[in-house]
Amino acid sequence: MSSITQLIRYIFQGGPPETGIPNRVRAEIRAREASSERLISWVQLGLVLFFSILYAIAPRAEGTAGFNFVPIALGAYFLFTVLRLVLSYRFELPQWYLLISIGVDMALLVGLIFSFHIQYDQHPSFYLKTPTLMYVFIFIGLRALRFDPRFVLTTGLVAVAGWLGLVFYAAFADMDSMRVTRNYVDYLTGNSILIGAELDKTMVILAVTIILSVALYRGRSMLFEATRDQAAAQDLRRFFAPEVAASITDAHTALEAGEGSLREAAILYADIRSFTSTSATLDPETVLAVLAEYQNLVVEVINKEGGSVDKFLGDGILATFGAVYPSETYAADALRAAEKLVACVAAEQERFTSAGWPGQLRIGTAAAAGTVTVGVIGSKTRLEFTVIGDAVNRAAKLEDANKAQNSSSLTDQPTWELALRQGYQAALLEVRPCVHVAGMRQPIDLVVLAEQ
Structure with a gap:
C-alpha cells in the first residue's frame, strides 16, 4: 500500500x-x-x-x-x-x-x-x-x-x-x-x-x-x-583550477587512483613570511580576510601567466605551468609569475593593511622546471589530483632557501636557461654557484629573481 x-x-x-x-x-x-x-x-x-x-x-x-x-x-x-x-x-x-x-x-x-x-x-x-x-x-x-x-x-x-x-x-x-x-x-x-x-x-x-x-x-x-x-x-x-576541474568532470571514464602521465612542466611555490607567528596575534576573521586578499591577488597573477593553482597550503600556494595542459613556454611563464608575485604583493600593501595585517606583508617565491607526473592519487573513497616529481621538491626547497639567501624569489640555473630559450626576458640579477640548499643532496647554482 x-x-x-x-x-x-x-x-x-x-x-x-x-x-x-x-x-x-x-x-x-x-x-x-x-x-x-x-x-x-x-x-x-x-x-x-x-x-x-x-x-x-x-x-x-x-x-x-x-x-x-x-x-x-x-x-x-x-x-x-x-x-x-x-x-x-x-x-x-x-x-x-x-x-x-x-x-x-x-x-x-x-x-x-x-x-x-x-x-x-x-x-x-x-x-x-x-x-x-x-x-x-x-x-x-x-x-x-x-x-x-x-x-x-x-x-x-x-x-x-x-x-x-x-x-x-x-x-x-x-x-x-x-x-x-x-x-x-x-x-x-x-x-x-x-x-x-x-x-x-x-x-x-x-x-x-x-x-x-x-x-x-x-x-x-x-x-x-x-x-x-x-x-x-x-x-x-571553485576548489580546483578550471583546467583541472574540466579534466575531472569531462573524463570519459571514472578516475581511479594511480592514473597519470608524464609532463614537462614548471612548479611555483609562494609563501608568506612570518605568517604563523604574526597570525597568532590576530583574530581568525582577520587572518582569513588577509589570506583572501593575498590569494585573490596571487591567483590572478598566476592565471594571467598561464598557470594553474594546484593547492592552497595555508599561507602557501603551489602552482603548475604546463602540467594540466602541455605548454611550450612553461618555464618562462613560471619565472614571470614568480617575479611578478613579489612585485605585485609589494605594490598592494594597502589591501593587506586594510584587511588587518600589521606591518608589511612579504612573500617568497621559487620556481623549478622538469619532468613531473600529473595524475590522481589517494584511496577508493578519497582522490586528489596533483603533481609529483623532482621539480616539485626542488621548487619547495628553493622557496625555503629564500630565507637563508636573503632573497624574495629564486630558481635554479637549468630552469633559468630553459626559460630564456622559451622567450623569458629579464636582467640577470645574480647567480650564486654551488649553494648547499637544505634538503637537497648536491649543491646547485641558484639564480636570484628578486632580492629581499
Whole structure:
C-alpha cells in the first residue's frame, strides 16, 4: 500500500521529490521551468500567427451557411497568448495560472470544433470528422517543453474530457433521429457516429499523453540529477583550477587512483613570511580576510601567466605551468609569475593593511622546471589530483632557501636557461654557484629573481 501511495505522490509531484535538494539547485530548476514557459508562449504565439496567416490566404471551404467562429477563436487565442507571454517575463507563472492556460487552450479548440456544425448547418455528428482534432497533439506536445509531466497529463486528460463531451453531445443531441451506427461505410459517407472510431481517437490521445508523461517522468528525474551535478561541477571549479576541474568532470571514464602521465612542466611555490607567528596575534576573521586578499591577488597573477593553482597550503600556494595542459613556454611563464608575485604583493600593501595585517606583508617565491607526473592519487573513497616529481621538491626547497639567501624569489640555473630559450626576458640579477640548499643532496647554482 505504501508503494502505491508513493507512486501516486510521485505522479502528482511531477517527478522525484525535491527533498534533500539544495535551495540553489531548486532555484536553478525553477529558473529553467520559467524559461520553458516563455518558450512555450513564444511557440504558441508563432503557431497562432501561422494559422492566422494560413487561414487568411487559403481558399474558403465551400458549404458554409452559418456564422464563422474561426476568426473570433484565433483572435481570442492571440490575445490570451500575448498576455501569457507578457506575464511570463514579469514573474514566474503560478501553477494555477498554467492550469487555467491549459483549460483555455482546450476550451478554444473544443469550442472551435463544436462550431463547425453550426457554421455548416449540419448535425453535431458532422464535427466529429473534422481534422482540427489533430491540433490537440500540438497542445500536448507544447506542454512537454516544460519537462513537467503533470502538465502534459493534465492537457491530455482535459483533451479527452473535451472530446468525449463532443461525442456525447453529438450522440444524444437529436434523440428522434439516432445517428449511432455500426456500419463503417455509413460512418464515412454520412453524419453517423461510429462509437468504436471515436473510442479509437480517445485511446490515441490517451496513449500519446501517457507515453509522453512517462518519458517526462524519467526525464525530469534526470533533469534533477543533471542540475545537481552541474551545480556540483561549478562548485568543483571553485576548489580546483578550471583546467583541472574540466579534466575531472569531462573524463570519459571514472578516475581511479594511480592514473597519470608524464609532463614537462614548471612548479611555483609562494609563501608568506612570518605568517604563523604574526597570525597568532590576530583574530581568525582577520587572518582569513588577509589570506583572501593575498590569494585573490596571487591567483590572478598566476592565471594571467598561464598557470594553474594546484593547492592552497595555508599561507602557501603551489602552482603548475604546463602540467594540466602541455605548454611550450612553461618555464618562462613560471619565472614571470614568480617575479611578478613579489612585485605585485609589494605594490598592494594597502589591501593587506586594510584587511588587518600589521606591518608589511612579504612573500617568497621559487620556481623549478622538469619532468613531473600529473595524475590522481589517494584511496577508493578519497582522490586528489596533483603533481609529483623532482621539480616539485626542488621548487619547495628553493622557496625555503629564500630565507637563508636573503632573497624574495629564486630558481635554479637549468630552469633559468630553459626559460630564456622559451622567450623569458629579464636582467640577470645574480647567480650564486654551488649553494648547499637544505634538503637537497648536491649543491646547485641558484639564480636570484628578486632580492629581499
